[in-house]
Amino acid sequence: MDAATEVADEVDVLVVGAGPTGLMLGTELALGGVRVQILERRTAAQRDSRALTLHPRSIEVMDQRGLVERFLARGRAVPEWHFAGLATRLDFSTLDTRHGYTLFLAQARTEQLLTERAHELDVPVRRGYEVVGLRQAADGDGGRDGKQGGRAAADGVKVDVRGPDGGLRTVRARYVVGCDGGRSAVRRAAGIAFPGTDETLTGALGDFAVVDPAALDHARAAGVLVAPLEADGPTDGPANGPSEGRTGGLTRLVLIDPRRMRTPSTEPLTPEEFRSSLVDICGTDCGVARPRWLSRFGNATRLAARYRAGRVLLAGDAAHIHFPAAGQGLNTGLQDAMNLGWKLAAEINGWAPPGLLDSYHAERHPVGQAVTENTEVQTLLMELTLLPPYQRPAAALRTLLTELLGIEEVNRRLAGRISALDTVYPPTAADADPLTGRRMPDIALTADGSAAIRVHELLPHGRFVLLDLAGDEQLRQTVTPGWGPRVTALTVTHHDHRTDLDGVREILIRPDGHIAWATRTPSLPDRRIERHRALTDWAGASAQG
Known part of the structure; x- marks a missing residue:
């Protein structure tokens, strides 16, 4: 095995699963200076795409x-x-x-772009490695790490991995994150319950190299989803675009056949069955031929009882599965990763305030529950008509x-x-400003010491951003010495007017773009006290003590 594919025996964080969620999390951890490694069971990148x-x-x-x-x-x-x-x-x-x-x-293209990003940040992605077990040390009950840098903690997690050659090895990590899908080996090994409902309804999808473009309007009218795809999998056009049936391209058809909607998703789908379903539903087989991928999908709906069990965490489909109604699954996973990455990096680097890592479950579990519930509603609305x-x-x-x-x-x-x-993430303080927990709007601004012209341009490095809208001349002197590596402090001289920002004097933006703290306090001395408390609560203790 050469160095380019060698698996490190000790890391800060082991991410299991190289789908969009795992790749996104790996890059977020790398931004935070964490030694991360991604392991993927599959030996090659996924060519076919469920999400679009x-x-x-x-x-x-x-x-x-x-x-x-x-x-x-x-x-x-x-x-x-x-x-x-x-x-x-x-x-x-x-x-x-x-x-x-x-x-x-398409998901295949999203994974490709995130893999490129991982390579830019020197995040190793090792394929052909399957997790077969893990063991947490006695402190794996959610206690704080408290260690900075160095070798993987002896009291961390030992992960048993089977490699491409069938051999077993142990990887030690301070934390492990399961991003390994609905059948997550990490979730099972950590003993995290996955309550919910079993599959009762299935749909079918097919990617075809040949279709009859003239028949696709009939399919759409009958409720069949039609989506053009690139020849290598990812999509390059809208669902109703003009590219269906083009030479070298693929067209995806997605349907629910009333006669076959109780067929288990594990049962193979044949081209003949798919054509028969099309005829039953829309009166034509749409001229489909040369299928590249045929698959069933079901409405099993489950949500992990907890997103953290000591030093093991879950994200993406490992934490929540549901019917693919309105295309929310991949998106929810990406946002899980965005929420978790900076918090776990803070814990690894030793500056996380108490409770920060636990806030991942507190903030994202309700989101997962809302998504599973709305997809159940959508599925029911579709099923009843059949x-x-x-x-x-x-x-x-x-x-x-x-x-x-x-x-x-x-x-x-x-x-x-x-x-x-x-x-909106629930604020932890009873007197929090109404903006707390919301997305920071991407307003245009001018800030001293920054070339950025809008808020999102301030966030690429994954740091907190403190915006002073009231002009405290001592801003950097009071912030940079204590929190400089974690917080970018800027005095804003101009910004877009928004009524929800009326009266706001300062805003602390989290690395994931949500608002950690905002104040409308007019008194500068009082505001500085509030600021110090907010920075300590979110970005940890000041380096100055």
Whole structure:
């Protein structure tokens, strides 16, 4: 085995799974100066893609890390999305973001771009390695690490790994994060419960090199999802774009066949069955031929009882699985990684304030629960229309909901939920400002000492950003000596006007772009006391004591 594929025996964090969540987490940890290694069971990158979209909040996350142009160059913006396939679409273009659209981009391409990012940050991604067991030390009950740098903690986690040659080895890590999917070996080995419901409904998807473009309108009208894909897997056009059936390309068809919707997702799907389903649903087989990938997917819905068990954490599908309604799974995983990365890096580096790492579960578990619940609702709205006893009332219900989505406020509320732009992390202080926990808007600004012209351009290094909107001449003298490596302090001389920022004097932005603290206190001495407390609560104790 050469050095390029050698597995390190000791690391700070072992990430298991090189899908989008694991890759994103690995790069976030690297930004925090953590020795991280990613292990992946598969020997090659995934060629076929279940997920096809990046929603607005995920695009904002890429923007905050200076990566958004790479993704925009490979995808296609779609300003509208859907909820349960209802006729009235969710309008992302009206949301409070610079990225009011879904980016139509297949998972294989997303993984490729994140793998490139991992290589840039020297994050090793080792393929062909399967986790077969792990053991935590006696302190693996959630206690603070308290160690800085050096070798992997003796009281950390020992992970048993089977390599490409079938041999077993042990990797020691201070923390392990399972990003290894719904059948997570890490979750099982850590003894984390995964309650929920088993599969009762399945759909089918097929990627075909040959289709009849003239028949696709019939398929869409019958409720079949049609999506053009690149020849190598990722998508490059909108679901209703002109590229279907082009030479060298692929077209994805996704359907739920009432006659076959109870077929277990583990049962192989044949081209003949897929054609038969198309004929049953829309009266034509759409001329499909030369399938590259056929697969079933089910509605099993589960949410990990806890996202942390001592020194083992979960993210992405290892923590939550659900029917792929409205394309939320991959996006939720990316945002899990964005929330966890900086917190785990803080713990590894020894400056995390008490409770910071536990806040990962406190903040992201409710998000996972909300996603699993809304996908169950969407699945039910689709399934009822396929059951003869309920078809008439289900159709009436869908008509009513379609009309309600025509109300601007209702549409915006649901669009905010599916896009994840409405995610607000609960404040820990009773007197917290209303902005606390919300996404920091990407306002245009001018700040002394910075070339950035908007907020997201201040965040690529994964540090806290303290914005002084009131002009404290002693800002840097009071912040930099104590928190300089962790916090960028800037005096803002101009910024876009927003009513929700009226009266705000200072804002502390977390590395993930959410607001940790904001104050409207007019007294400068009082504000400095508040600032010191907020920095200590979020960015740890001052280096000056």
